[in-house]
Structures are given as structure tokens and as C-alpha cells.
Amino acid sequence: MARLLGYGIDTLVVNLYWPEGVYKLPEGVEDTLNELKDLYRRDPEGAIWWGVDAYFPLPNPGNGGGLFEAALVQSTRHYAWQLSFGGLVFVRVSAVKDTTRRKDFPAMRVEFTGTYMLYAGRDAQKVVQWVLDAAENLTGVRPVRVQVSRADLFVDLEGEPFKITDLDRFTSRSRVRGLYSVGSADGGVAPGLQAGATPIEGGPMSNTLPATRLQAAASLSDGPEYVGAFLRGRDWSGFTFGRGPLMARVYSKSVEAKSRYSARLLLKLYEETHGPITGEVVRVEFQLTTEVLREMVVVGDGTDVRDWDTFLWAVPAMWSYLTGGWLVLRDKGNYTYTWDAPVDPFWVLVQSAFTEGGGAGKGELVRDTVFRRLDPVGLAKQALGAFLTALAAASRLGKVDLKEWWIGAFRALGSDMEEREKLGKEAALAYSKALQRKLGAFGMMPEKWRFEGVPA
Structure with a gap:
């Protein structure tokens, strides 16, 4: 049954419109965004706008209900900049020009991913109000029209x-x-x-x-x-x-x-x-x-x-x-x-x-x-494998024992005592298996096996 x-x-994309001639950005913001966009071309992971919440206070419901405090500034088509808020919300922002200040031009385009919608309890009305509030804080004027794209x-x-x-x-x-x-x-x-x-005219934001x-x-x-x-x-x-x-x-x-x-x-x-x-x-x-x-x-x-x-x-x-x-x-x-x-x-x-x-x-x-x-555990296992490879490159693989250190690192991923205990056991097993794989890949044998023989 x-x-x-x-x-x-799930995914929701909306366009935001302002009244004729009022769309604007705070002084210095365009210069900051242009510098970060240029940096993005050289260092895609480094073009971060720290303190973005002072300008565009967008809630982050997946992280305790606070605000996104940083955004990645990216290049994008048709708009001057794109702000990526944790890969969950993408806000395309127009530079201030005569064309972008027209009432029929969508000065901002916002994409809410399905994951963000899930964080927000699928409350579409709420997330749109969040972005309207943030857009008003940035420009000083609230958008008068929201159109679903x-x-x-x-x-x-x-x-x-x-x-x-x-x-x-x-x-x-x-x-x-x-x-x-x-x-x-x-x-x-x-x-x-x-x-x-x-x-063309009429109450697009009307409650009627x-x-x-x-x-x-x-x-x-x-x-x-x-x-x-x-x-x-x-x-x-x-x-x-x-x-x-x-x-x-x-x-x-x-x-x-x-x-x-x-x-x-x-x-x-x-x-x-x-x-x-x-x-x-x-x-x-x-x-x-x-x-x-x-x-x-x-x-x-x-x-x-x-x-x-x-x-x-x-x-x-x-x-x-x-x-x-x-x-x-x-x-x-x-x-x-x-x-x-x-x-x-x-x-x-x-x-x-x-x-x-x-x-x-x-x-x-x-x-x-x-x-x-x-997957935090999967990422931790990848990090473990990469570090053991680094030890091999430094000719230290098999010569140092970092098992307890990695157990502590895995335990730090747990949110309570029970989960930390479980992750500690998984770390011990993951370390042993990863060490054996790396030694085998570099043609080496665990020192214990050299004297006691390979287990059946």
C-alpha cells in the first residue's frame, strides 16, 4: 500500500523588480564585488565576501538559524555578479545602470536550491520574504514585484x-x-x-x-x-x-x-x-x-x-x-x-x-x-588516505603510528557521546585498512607481518 x-x-527561482529609477547599491559595494569577481577568475575558492550579512542578511536555517556571514562572489551570465550562499542560495545582482533601474528589469534573480527549501521546512512564502527583507536592506528600497521564473x-x-x-x-x-x-x-x-x-500595471504583490x-x-x-x-x-x-x-x-x-x-x-x-x-x-x-x-x-x-x-x-x-x-x-x-x-x-x-x-x-x-x-565520515576517510599518501611521499609511511590521533579526529565529528564512541571505532578500523592499502600500493609490508607472517 x-x-x-x-x-x-523543491528548486525555486524568482526575479525581483524595483520601482522605476530607485534600484541602487551602497557606496563601495560595486568596487568590492568587482575586485572579488576578478579574484574569482584567479582563485575560485578565495573570492569570499566576508561580512555579507551586514549588507544582505539572509537566514541560514541549516546552521542553527543564524545568517550567512560570507558569500562566494562568482561570474555569471547576464548579470554583473552572482553571490553563492553556501551553495544553497544563488543571488544574481545587477550593476546600477540606466537599464537596470527600469521597473520592467529584474535587477536580481534568486535561486533557492531544494536543500535550502528543505532546511526552511518547504515554506516558500517564508524564504521569499527572507530574500525580500535582505534585498531591501541592501538597496534601501523594497522590491515591489516578485516573479516566478x-x-x-x-x-x-x-x-x-x-x-x-x-x-x-x-x-x-x-x-x-x-x-x-x-x-x-x-x-x-x-x-x-x-x-x-x-x-503591465496592477498589484503584483497584492494580497487579493x-x-x-x-x-x-x-x-x-x-x-x-x-x-x-x-x-x-x-x-x-x-x-x-x-x-x-x-x-x-x-x-x-x-x-x-x-x-x-x-x-x-x-x-x-x-x-x-x-x-x-x-x-x-x-x-x-x-x-x-x-x-x-x-x-x-x-x-x-x-x-x-x-x-x-x-x-x-x-x-x-x-x-x-x-x-x-x-x-x-x-x-x-x-x-x-x-x-x-x-x-x-x-x-x-x-x-x-x-x-x-x-x-x-x-x-x-x-x-x-x-x-x-x-558525508562527514566519508570526507574524513578521504583526508586519512591523502595524509597517508603524504607520509609515503616523505618516506615516513609505516614508521609513525597516528592511529590514536585519527581516532580523536573522527570522534570530533560526533554530536554526542554515543555517536563519538561509534565514530572512534570506525576510525580505528578505517586507519588499519587505509594503512594496509597504502603499504601495499607502495610495495611495503606492515612490520608486524614481517615477523609473524601474513594472516590467513
């Missing part, structure tokens, strides 16, 4: 793994379908025709919600024309539907967890929240870009859903359209036509993820423990 584990917004809506469920043959159970109105192996389904498709005019229902443009009604199937070894890894402006991914988080530490930790967090997971964790995700958001309109006034307030209001309607018409999984059975089959119970649960008035975009939270993006 399938069960829902979590849902919400990309949004990934997802749901994670536990159920049975799919098979390649299940691809035929997905239906859409598409008349063209191609099957691709890994890496061959690339490129894009031309976006559909615009549906409805985007209002549209009174009419959302309708997908006719150009989207045909559904995905491109389908990809993916395997990892002999195991099903995922399906992709569509490409370019609108894409759906149905893939296995369980398979992904075999190679990605972040996926393993996500499954662990789900287990802490929902209990043991014995089935396959499947993610159903829709990636919507500007072209598609422009075509999803509110009936009656022609307003598209790129406006932030309209987008949040429309998330349940968009999800209903995407999972109820654009892509549907049909039940198994002997049906003359796939379209005659009822909706699969698994997909019914997918459709239930977002409901009208149910806190669109926030979803069920997974916040029991801090979500680590990196």
Missing part, C-alpha cells in the same frame, strides 16, 4: 518500484512519443503560444487573490511528446516526460540513495518521521519554467501565474492539471485501450498531495534533524 512521505516546492513541484511516496513496461500505463494527449536511453533525451521544444496578456479559476493554455493540452526511460544496472531508475519548458520526472529516490549521500539522509529523515520504509521511495516532480508559467492563466482577466501571490494561490490548481490531465498513471489490467483504465491508486495519492487552501507549496515537513549535504 502506497503512502505519502512529503511534498512541496522556475518552480519544481514534487511529492515523495513509498510504494512498489516501477518497471520499464509500466511506461505504457502513463497517458497523455500526446500524439508523438519517443523512447530514449540515458543521456540521449536532450534539447528542448519550442514553447507554446501565449495565452492571455500579462498586465484572483476570483476566477485557473486554466491551462490550449498549447499545453497535448501533454508530453518526449519520454525517457532510465536504468541503473538492471534496476529501474526513472522516467522523464517532456523536455524544455515543462518536464515531469518520476524516479527512484531509493536507487539514487545508493550513490548520493543527500538522498540517503532524506530517506533517513522520512523514516524518523513516518517509521521504517520497506518499499521503494518514488519522487514525482514537475519542473515548470517561465514559458509554461506564462501560459497558465486565470480565466477572465488573463493574468498568468508568474506573479508570486498568484502562483502560491494557483499551486493546487496547477498540480491538479499536471497530475489529472497532462500526465496520468493508469491502473494495471486487461483493457482494450489504456485510456479506459481507471487512475492507478498510487497516482490518486500523487493527486492528493496539494489541496485547495492547504498551504500550497509548503507541504509536509521533514525537519527532525539537521539535513547534512555532505
